[in-house]
Amino acid sequence: MSAEEIMNDSKQISGALRLKILGLYHKANAGHIGCSLSCIDLMIAVLFLQKSEDDTFILSKGHAAAALYACLNVTGEITDDELDTFYKDGTSLPAHPAPRQFKGIPFATGSLGHGLPIATGIAHAAKVSGEETYSFALLSDGETNEGTTWEAAHYAIQNGLDNLFMIVDNNGLQGFGTTDKVLGETASVEKWNAIGFETITIDGHDIASISQAIGELKTHKNRLPKAIIANTVKGKGVSYMENRLEWHYLPMNKNQYEQATLEVKDNIIQTK
Template sequence: MSHQLDTLASQIRKDAIWSIYHAKSGHPGGVLSCVDILTVLFHDVLAPVEKRLGSYSDDFFILSKGHAAPALYAVAASKGLCERAQLKGLRKIESSFQGHPDVTHLPWVEVSTGSLGQGISVATGIAKSQKLLNSAQHVFALLGDGEMQEGQVWEAAMFAAHHKLNNLTAIVDYNKLQSDASNDDICALEPLADKWRAFGWQVVEVDGHDIDALQQHLHASKHNKAQSPMVIIAHTIKGKGVDFMEDIPLWHGSVTLTDKQYEDAMLALGCSAQEIKEYENV
């Protein structure tokens, strides 16, 4: 199963970079860092639909780091929720595939996100509502690390712990970089795990590119029997898979990929020259 997910993640990275190239704008660094997390969630962890009509899962997923929308769109295409060809419409006028997820245009988007901190706050509200309904459905929210400099994140964390929302899992895409520089240079987050524990959360730290470890801990979080929510701090690499993007803040976004940068990125992700040409026929 993990080998299959690795293969899927590789394809999703290529599709996301292809869409960003055609958009002439986007956030490739933070998109590439979270692909493995999204792949495991959508292809292995989120419950199949049984009750929620019009949805892709009985569980809830909120992309709190909304600027990583190209990764969400690419994984949606891999699940058959949209056509791959539609990814080429990223950030285009009148396209449903805007730079941040828009619930009014895409029925499989749970929450419109983009203003950092709001996604985890809405996820917390959904988790509380599911508790009141005695529902077994679980809520997952993916945050960026720079996003945690927003006070609203910690208000949500305090509320979730107070209400014992063990049906809520926050996942931090901890790539250590944000728009202009490292987190440490802008507003240091460490000791991050201790901060979450101090707010009353269970904390797990994991390699965010280790498919097996992600499967293990994300599945375990769905069966959380403790009286507190869980946060999975996923240590990732910004720009994962593209050597000239990795660990370089410049590639946070919004950037325009030149033809050569696009081709070099696709080659780095495992595309042959012929496969790059074939993308233009999608």
């Protein structure tokens, strides 16, 4: 599909990928559903509309692996047969992304706090080599608590890495509570602007706006690394999961899965 077609059909694409994600998790009887649903629109904007073949995308919040696998299935990098092995013994598609199996998954992630350091190193290497490429890292808001995240941020500022994009899935929930109550609000525009990132906030479920914002930031050759604080809803698209901490962990039973798919399908019909 062309970029124009994706933009025009973004809500239907988003719904279709949500159905794919729900199917993967239900079949595997696995958790981490809510975080995949909160960041899928961000992945669509980056992977389908803004990432070139030579750019790098790091899913730092590796527990949302099913969202990444679903996207790479659409692009043809992961086949239907491979996708069907999700979470099974011997799979190349475990609960957190594993390296050296697919070009779109260059590093193992899921131990939080390492995605931005990796992406920062890649961005710096591109600068040194004179390559006109971009390095994208998708983080959770809770992950901005991590010390390694802040070390990488200062390194990126010191080295003028304006080809680095940190995108934060700011859904307000992390492991055991709301992000503002665990260690305080560390995913704010004010904090990231203050240390030297060029920072914007955006609706993390508006695919067109996300893509447009990234495209505009690419034109800012100002030696400032970029931070996009994307406000999202955990469990977006499934009413009983939205903004509920337990859907970071729980699998769906049969009735819950049927309700979830019905709601997503209804939403697809309403947006046509």
